[in-house]
Amino acid sequence: MSPAEHHPLPAYARSLGIRYDREEDGIPVLAVDFGASVEGRPQHYHGGATSGLLENAGYAALRVTLEGIGREHQLKPINITVQFLSAGKSKPMYAKGRITKLGRRNANLVVEAWQDDRERPVATAVMNILMGAPAEK
Incomplete structure (x- = not known):
């Protein structure tokens, strides 16, 4: 099953x-x-749209990784820092997260957004995420 089927994007992401x-x-x-x-x-x-893409890509990477190792957590941001490197122009933008540290209670990620050339990111983000107990179902 693909990540899209397992982890539907939140309403905010879909609205963008x-x-x-x-x-x-x-x-x-x-x-x-x-x-x-x-x-x-x-x-x-808009900077907020770029930030939203970065944040959602980071969460998507973390969810898929946690699922792959059989861990279930409720994710809560500790902090997210975005660096805008160049203006995003009127063409598609892509983003992918990379986990730099995965602990028992928190995770650190780096996320990059790019357009034509992946080696020239439009923006990057550093995310620190608290992984709390799963929500009651």
Whole structure:
């Protein structure tokens, strides 16, 4: 079963048009097409939309990884720091998270967003996530 089927994106991500694009090494790559819901100044992505893509890509990477090792947690942000490196232009943007440390109670991730050239990210994020007990069902 794909990450998209197992972990549907939250309503906020769907409202921006964020979608699963593909998997790389078992980790989801999320994408968003340029449009009115993500536009800031004319023909450029809004910083909040770019941040939303980064955050959702980080959570997607962490959820898939935790599921793969049989761990269930409720994820809560400790902090998220976004670095805007260049203006996102009016074309699709992609993002993928990478876990740099996975502990018992928290996880650290780095997320990159790019457009044409993955070696030239538009923005990056560092995420520190608390992994609490699973929510009651």
